[in-house]
Amino acid sequence: MQFDTKIAVVIRTDLEAWQKLNVAAFLSGGIAASFPECIGENYADGSGTKYLSLIGQPILIYGADRAALSRALERALARNVVPALYTEDMFRTTHDAANREVVRAVARADLNLVGLAIRAERKVVDKIVDGLKFHS
Numbered sequence: 669m670q671f672d673t674k675i676a677v678v679i680r681t682d683l684e685a686w687q688k689l690n691v692a693a694f695l696s697g698g699i700a701a702s703f704p705e706c707i708g709e710n711y712a713d714g715s716g717t718k719y720l721s722l723i724g725q726p727i728l729i730y731g732a733d734r735a736a737l738s739r740a741l742e743r744a745l746a747r748n749v750v751p752a753l754y755t756e757d758m759f760r761t762t763h764d765a766a767n768r769e770v771v772r773a774v775a776r777a778d779l780n781l782v783g784l785a786i787r788a789e790r791k792v793v794d795k796i797v798d799g800l801k802f803h804s
Contacts, residue, residue, distance in 0.1 A: 671725045674793040675699055675706070677785045678740050679803055681731040687782065688803075691754045695785035696727060698752030703787050731803035737781040743796040749788045756780040 677695050679688050700707060700723055708724030732740065744751045757770035757780060771779070786793060 672789060673706070673725070673787055674790045675723070675725060675727045675785070675787045676730060676793050676797050677727055677783065678730045678732050678737055678797065678800060679783045680737055680781065681733060681803070683782055687759065690759075691783035692729065694754055695752045695783050696723065699723065699727075699785050699787050702750075702752070706787065728797075729803045730797055730800040732800055734781065736800060737784060738779075740796055740800070741776075741779075741781060741784055743798075744784070744786050744788075747788070747792050747796065749786050749792060749796065752785040753779070753781060754783040756782050758782075 677692055679691050683691070706723050706725060708721050710721045711719035713719070741751060741753070753771070755771055755774070757774070758767045759782075761767050761770055774780075786796060788796075
């Protein structure tokens with residue numbers, strides 16, 4: 669199936685494995701919360717056990733260094749795409765309000781990005797992540 673939109677998550681490659689997974693989970697949640705139309709139907713197995721719904725389209729995961737993450741952020745904003753973001757400072761907080769505070773305390777050019785997620789038209793996402801490789 670071909671989707672009109674694409675979801676991309678970009679994660680800094682020098683993070684610990686647990687940090688990468690944490691960032692991917694938080695950023696995917698941001699996409700789901702902001703685009704409820706991308707959520708599929710609930711699941712059920714052959715025994716009738718019910719399960720929660722998931723995002724109903726693939727999520728492409730890219731790796732990047734700090735400079736490439738900043739470039740992707742600027743490309744997204746230049747194209748009027750509002751990304752979800754995660755900064756290194758957010759690893760030291762314990763709740764959502766504190767996360768927002770540590771982001772608010774830093775100018776955009778100085779954000780220590782560790783990840784971002786975007787959902788937009790396919791061609792727009794391709795231009796934002798141009799030059800990035802899939803995370804390995």
